[in-house]
Amino acid sequence: MQLAACASTSANPPKPASASLTALYGQLDQASRGYETALEQTRAGDAQGAEKTLDAALDQLKEASAHCGTTPGCDPQRFFSVFDHLLRLKDGSFIGDQTPGEETSEPSSSPLAGQAGAASLPEGQRSVTLLRGHQLSELIAMNGPVKAALEMWLTQWRGNLMDAYVNYQYLRHEMWPQYQNQDLPEALLFGIMAKESGGKVHAVSRSGAAGPLQFMYATGARFGLGDQDGFDTRFDPAESARANAEYVNEQLKAFNDNLELTLAAYNGGEGRMRRLVGDNTSVSFYDPRIYGQVSQETRDYVPEVLAAAWLFLHPDSYNLHFPRVDGEAGSITLKRATSISELTVCLGSANDMSEGWFRTLRNLNPRLDPQQEQPLGSVMQIPKSLEKIYGVRCVDGPWPILASDLHNAVVPVFPDPPAASAPDPVVRYTVRRGDTLAGIARKHGGCSSETEIARMNNLKFNHVKAGQVLKLPSCR
Incomplete structure (x- = not known):
């Protein structure tokens, strides 16, 4: 084979690369050296220096790759490979004994993988990226389905992703501690929630799944969710996150920390996934023996959750900028009887919330009927940033009067007219x-x-x- 290759090369020598292509690949090589430099800085304990090196390398790589599509002979996959390595290293995700310049083609499944990088991460960043001792980025294979899902989140579903992020920021103080207690990464919680409900606490699917994390009734009951004084606790953000975290950890143990199979079980049923997988828990979800036997919904679900989690970790690297949200929790004691709907009207677009506060107030007060007036002295949960605004706008003055007038408007009700008899066909x-x-x-x-x-x-x-x-x- 080597002799044949030599003969072929001699007979058909490759065309010399253009100067522009050579320059582009030179920038790619510089970005690769940035990866190696950041590895050495991380091992030396210089986490801040490694972060700056990686940011500079990513910026250089993005600038060079922008010209790849218009340069004859440029291979975009070479740029993407370096880009993927840089992002994973940014999470502290690399093999502890990896030498500079050495690359791994597949994410490692070893329990020791990522420990050197993890040790250099700030505590807050570890909580976002670590899953049962593994780097989350090592468990996300950047394959065709995940890339396709990334494109969907960045294009057709971009508005949904933004809404999910805003909704999550106001629910974070309730949901995130439940994941912390189970040592699960926040990015995974966001990915599941973004796909399941978009952060709409009262979401109900056609199949009967309910709540921000869409529990079926029987599965929810197994993890302590159900009727509580007439309220279905599947709609409670904190309780739903607790049950979800317990479920995910249960399935991670069953599938030997295989995140893809765990997500497939959450969507398609753990019984079915265990029958498909059998004893081979190291099998990839994308193995035709698994991938070809699950529903199309589950085939889409797994990469879509992972892609949303990946964007939560690396928004800037995909030209995505999540809005800044002050989600600090607060509360008010009502100084006049009001409903969530009336409160929404008098708050208007306070704090530049162009879509209004109805969704946020509903999410924070899941047990309340939004149309039902709550009596004077009732406590209602709201973002802390709205506490003073409530006192200014919604206690006295024109806005609460207007809101009450609209809310109590009487709509005439008439019985439906008798249906006309259908003509004989x-x-x-x-x-x-x-x-x-x-x-x-x-x-x-x-x-x-x-x-x-x-x-x-x-x-x-x-x-x-x-x-x-x-x-x-x-x-x-």
């Missing part, structure tokens, strides 16, 4: 002596044909006889 005609089918069609006003009448009456040879009753289509 056919009429009857008694054949007279001398009638023909064509003549009957003409007498009938021309709204049917000889062929149609014959078909409706199962006539052979279009023959009719006197006294025969035919069905004709109604012309009305």
Whole structure:
């Protein structure tokens, strides 16, 4: 094979690369050296220096890759490979004994993987990226399905992703501690929530799954969710996150920390996944023996959750900028009877919330009927940033009066009119002596044909006889 390759090379020498392509690949090599430098800085304990080196390398790589599509002969996959390595190193995700310049083609499944990088991460960053001793980025294979899901989140679903992020920031103080207690990464919580409900606490699917993390009733009951004084706790953000974290950890143990199989079990049922996987818990979700046997919904679900989690970790690297949200929790004691709907009207677009505060207030007060007025002295959960605004806008003055007037408007109610009897779709005609089918069609006003009448009456040879009753289509 080597001799054949040499002979082929001699017979067809490669064309020299253009100067522009050489320059682009030179920038790619510099970015790669940035990766190696950051590795050495991380091992030396210089986490801040490594972060700066990685940011500079990523910026250089993005600038060079922007010209790849217009440069003949440029291979974009080479840029993406370096880009992927830089992002994973930014999470502290690399093998502790990896030498500079050495690359791994597949994420490692070893329990020791990522420990050197993890040790250099700030505590807050570890909580975002570590999953049962593994770097989350090592468990996300950057393959075709995940790339396709990234594109969907960044294009058609971009608005949904932004809404999910904003909703999550106001629920974070309730949901994130539940994941922390189970030593699970925040990015995973966000990815599941973004896909399941977009952060709409009262979401209910066609199949009956309910809440921000979409528990089916039986599964929720297994983890302590259910009716509590007339309230379904699947709609409680904190309780739902607790149950979800317990479920994820249970399935991670069952599938030997295989995150893809765990997510597939959450969507498609753990019983089915265990039957498909058997004892081989190291098998990839994308193995045809697994991937080809699950539903299309589950095939889409797994990479879409992982892609949302990945964007939560690396928004800037995908030209994505999440809004800054002050989600600090607060509360008010009502100084006048009001409902969530009325409160939404008088708060308006305070703090530049262009879509208003209805969704946030509903999410923070899941047990309240948004149309039901709460009595004076009731406590309602709101973002802390709205506490002073409530006192200014919603206690006295025109806005609460307007909100109350709109809320108490009377809409006339009338019983539905009786349904008109449906016209008979056919009429009857008694054949007279001398009638023909064509003549009957003409007498009938021309709204049917000889062929149609014959078909409706199962006539052979279009023959009719006197006294025969035919069905004709109604012309009305």
